[in-house]
Amino acid sequence: MFPFTFNTEEQGTQPGGAGLGTELHFDSKSFSFPLQISHIHLIMFASIILLCLCVVFLNLLLKSRRPKNFPPGPPILPILGNILNLSLENPLKDFERLRKSYGNVYSLFLGSRPAVIINGMKAMKEAMVTKGTDFAGRPQDLFVNDTQKKGVILAQYGSSWRDHRRFALTTLRNFGMGKNSMEERIHGEIDYTIDTLEKSIGSVWYTLRTCQNLTIRLMKEHKETRVPGEPRDFVDCYLDEMDKRGDDGSSFEEEQLRMYTLDLHFAGTDTTSNTLLTGFLYLMTYPHIQERCQQEIDEVLEGKDRASFDDRHNMPYMQAVIHEVQRIANTVPLSVPHCTTKDTELMGYSIPRGEFVKPEAFMPFSAGPRMCLGEGLARMELFLIMVTLLRKFKFIWPEDAGEPDYTPVYGVTLTPKPYRMEIQLRATQ
Ligand code: HEM
Numbered sequence: 001m002f003p004f005t006f007n008t009e010e011q012g013t014q015p016g017g018a019g020l021g022t023e024l025h026f027d028s029k030s031f032s033f034p035l036q037i038s039h040i041h042l043i044m045f046a047s048i049i050l051l052c053l054c055v056v057f058l059n060l061l062l063k064s065r066r067p068k069n070f071p072p073g074p075p076i077l078p079i080l081g082n083i084l085n086l087s088l089e090n091p092l093k094d095f096e097r098l099r100k101s102y103g104n105v106y107s108l109f110l111g112s113r114p115a116v117i118i119n120g121m122k123a124m125k126e127a128m129v130t131k132g133t134d135f136a137g138r139p140q141d142l143f144v145n146d147t148q149k150k151g152v153i154l155a156q157y158g159s160s161w162r163d164h165r166r167f168a169l170t171t172l173r174n175f176g177m178g179k180n181s182m183e184e185r186i187h188g189e190i191d192y193t194i195d196t197l198e199k200s201i202g203s204v205w206y207t208l209r210t211c212q213n214l215t216i217r218l219m220k221e222h223k224e225t226r227v228p229g230e231p232r233d234f235v236d237c238y239l240d241e242m243d244k245r246g247d248d249g250s251s252f253e254e255e256q257l258r259m260y261t262l263d264l265h266f267a268g269t270d271t272t273s274n275t276l277l278t279g280f281l282y283l284m285t286y287p288h289i290q291e292r293c294q295q296e297i298d299e300v301l302e303g304k305d306r307a308s309f310d311d312r313h314n315m316p317y318m319q320a321v322i323h324e325v326q327r328i329a330n331t332v333p334l335s336v337p338h339c340t341t342k343d344t345e346l347m348g349y350s351i352p353r354g355e356f357v358k359p360e361a362f363m364p365f366s367a368g369p370r371m372c373l374g375e376g377l378a379r380m381e382l383f384l385i386m387v388t389l390l391r392k393f394k395f396i397w398p399e400d401a402g403e404p405d406y407t408p409v410y411g412v413t414l415t416p417k418p419y420r421m422e423i424q425l426r427a428t429q
Pocket residue numbers: 152153154165263264267268269271272275331332335336337363364365366367369370371372373374375377378
């Protein structure tokens with residue numbers, strides 16, 4: 001950026017002269033002083049460099065000023081912006097500190113990129129719901145480059161995102177999301193968990209985290225075994241849709257499907273399981289709350305063989321506990337960054353079409369056009385898993401485990417630090 005060459009070849013310079021004929025080119029590769037260079041040369045050279053640096057610095061300083069009526073924020077450093085204001089390991093406390101100084105809507109520069117941080121119900125609603133479409137974009141060069149297929153989570157707001165979102169909602173609904181048939185599938189999953197827990201009764205169970213990259217195998221298996229027109233699952237439905245649309249330039253493509261299944265796998269597993277992990281951590285260490293949940297579960301489910309999602313209407317305490325768990329788990333602390341789709345305003349500030357990072361506010365599934373696509377499924381899972389496990393087991397904080405540490409591990413999704421739990425079968429079962 002800054003030209004930096006010093007060509008010291010003497011071209012017509014008179015010995016002892018002030019160097020009037022000395023050419024100044026800048027190139028960092030050939031930087032050397034001739035022995036005969038005078039002090040005056042040196043001082044002149046240093047002054048020129050200093051002057052250039054001042055001009056560049058001033059230029060950067062002017063460029064990195066906040067636009068007119070942009071939300072306030074800490075002073076911006078040239079090049080770095082505000083990155084020194086944030087801890088890279090866990091910026092959540094910094095965001096909260098800045099909120100206290102600058103209010104619920106403030107701005108930060110991540111290098112030269114402006115970002116607006118939104119906190120609080122009022123500002124969130126204005127941005128995500130009232131002006132939902134103005135704020136429904138995703139920054140495009142933040143995580144993946146332009147040539148990559150984006151799945152749905154990181155897809156830009158537009159027709160391909162809309163088509164894919166609609167397709168997923170319809171397909172998930174057809175497979176029972178938000179309906180009773182989904183309960184069957186969730187209970188199937190719970191049975192696996194119960195098997196594992198039953199094998200661990202009396203011993204301590206370590207929280208396990210698994211990470212699988214299934215997509216390539218998944219595509220191959222599906223293509224080999226599918227019967228077109230008779231979809232077994234989401235991938236089959238997508239392949240059918242691709243057949244239906246043909247090669248007419250539609251955004252339904254195999255690479256897009258690969259990203260999409262990754263999106264759904266990541267968005268739908270880490271989130272729910274981290275929320276549940278936080279839930280059981282607190283229920284073990286607040287045993288009187290666990291017992292009150294179990295009392296309510298026993299009363300409502302008396303004589304029934306298993307919980308159904310509709311039972312939540314008769315379990316206000318359990319519902320309150322799940323909401324409290326979601327509040328304290330703060331599972332997706334910064335949500336997913338949005339960007340504006342046009343010049344707009346928020347709480348009286350002007351937000352030009354550009355970038356902003358969305359906040360840590362209590363709206364676990366977010367709101368507006370971009371809100372979590374799996375909310376219905378996640379709510380059903382949290383309820384059925386917690387109720388079924390609490391009905392069957394008592395979760396105990398091991399005596400030798402010391403003081404519980406509730407500090408979460410920071411990431412796109414927050415998770416509690418690994419912990420041990422002791423499990424007992426409940427007497428009533
Ligand atoms: C406790 C569980 C969950 C929480 C707390 C959660 C939270 C969120 C949040 C905060 C967002 C960002 C919304 C925004 O950009 O404004 C999101 C997006 C999304 N979630 Fe979830 N989620 C959960 C479970 C699920 C499940 C089970 C699925 C899958 C079926 C899922 C699929 C998605 C997808 C596809 C998006 C992207 C939507 C889009 O960009 O249009 N989530 N979720």
